[in-house]
Amino acid sequence: MEGVSEENKHKIVVAVDESEESMHALSWCLSNLISHESTTTLVLLYVKPPPALYSSFDVAVRMVSTDVITAVEKYGTDMVNSVMQRAEAIYGNVNTEICLTKEALKQVNVERVIGSGEAKDVICTTVEKIRPDTLVMGSHGYGFLKRAFLGSVSEYCAKRVKCPVVIVKHPQDK
Amino acid sequence: MEGVSEENKHKIVVAVDESEESMHALSWCLSNLISHESTTTLVLLYVKPPPALYSSFDVAVRMVSTDVITAVEKYGTDMVNSVMQRAEAIYGNVNTEICLTKEALKQVNVERVIGSGEAKDVICTTVEKIRPDTLVMGSHGYGFLKRAFLGSVSEYCAKRVKCPVVIVKHPQDK
Known part of the structure; x- marks a missing residue:
């Protein structure tokens, strides 16, 4: 982009999932890390769960029909x-809800990245590949239900990725 | 402060220690979390190691003289x-080294907080007490030598404190 030096370009990955916490992490990012002094590429990273996590109907998927597979894929x-x-x-809604000026928002390019697999691995691989300046994520397990019990994805990623990691808690926990 | 609403006041705790990594965490904080759109209280938190960590000369301290105790305290x-x-x-040096405008810097109040004890406990207690908007720290063990082997303080704090936590790695690791 013209007039913006390389130093003033930031790339931030926000790992989003079904949880309120990850949405809160995104809000935190928008209100704290976006500045009108720099151009930001905001990468919204969502990781679809691996097929094993549909395990409660895995057998049905394999034994019954393609309709079920289609339903799972549609889900x-x-x-x-x-x-x-x-x-x-x-x-x-950032202008009304969060203290961020329109000038700052104009300099944000939003990109979607959809991964598939184990969230912790996909997040680390994506960060390694696109080398953002910062990774922002919620503190709990990625997603809800089963995935919440598979261990803390944020803890895993914070140990492994090389860029600064922001771990945001659910506001109710505050 | 006049003209600054409560919403635009931020309090950030940066845990600093002897490591280059914690200084890098401070730099990251200054270049990413300070904005001229808000007034920031930047709390530099240093935790002195507990007496047990002088263990290599613990016996000498207890057996020899007050000179040694004084030397340890002076250390x-x-x-x-x-x-x-x-x-x-x-x-x-922030103006020359980091992309931060003078306007933003004028709105930063720096406070020193010195704690004593186990870093992980003191950091969590301090955060609980002063309730900052964000805690920023290096990723490795707090301090160097023995303290580095006592486990990751950042991991401990990220699990326990309720505010967003930024974990910054040493730039050489990038």
């Missing part, structure tokens, strides 16, 4: 769209 | 001064 796609829409709604 | 005080001076030098 995954709907989830992506739902999360991304919520994330973009937060971004869209 | 602690010197360390505090050294770390704080380095931290404040980074803050002082």
Whole structure:
């Protein structure tokens, strides 16, 4: 972009999922890390769960029909769209809800990245690949239900990625 | 402060220690979290190690003389001064080294807080007490030598404190 030096370009990855916490992490990012003094590429990263996490109906999926497989795939796609829409709604409402000037917002380019697999691995791989200045994520397990019990994704990522990591808690915990 | 609403006041705690990493965490904080749109109280938190960490000369301290005790205490005080001076030098050089405008810097109030004890406990207690908006710290063990092997203080704090936590890695690791 013209008039913006390389130093003033920032790339931030925000890992978003179905949780309120990850949406809060996005809000935190928008209100704290976006400045009108720099141009920011905001990467919204969503990781679809691996097939193993549909385990409660894994057998049915394999034994019954393609309709069920299609339903499962549709569920995954709907989830992506739902999360991304919520994330973009937060971004869209930023002027009224969050202390961020319009000037700052103009200099934010939002990108969607959809991964598939184990969230912790996909997040680390994505960060290694696109080398953002900062990774922002919620503190709990990525997603809810089963995924919440698989261990803290944020803890795993904070140990492994090389860029600064921001771990944001749910506001109710404050 | 006049003209600044409560919403635009931020309090950030940066845990500083002898490590280059914590100084890098401070630099990251200054270049990413300070904005001229808000007034920031920047709390530089240094935790002096507990007496047990002078263990290599613990016996001598107890058996020999008050001179040794005085020397140990002086070592602690010197360390505090050294770390704080380095931290404040980074803050002082911020205009030339980091992309931060003078306007933004004018709205930063720097406070020193010196704690004593186990770093992880003191940091968590301090955060609980002063309730900052964000805690910023290096990723490795607090301090060097023995303290580095006592486990990751940042990991401990990220799990326990309720505010967003930024964990910054050493730039050489990038």
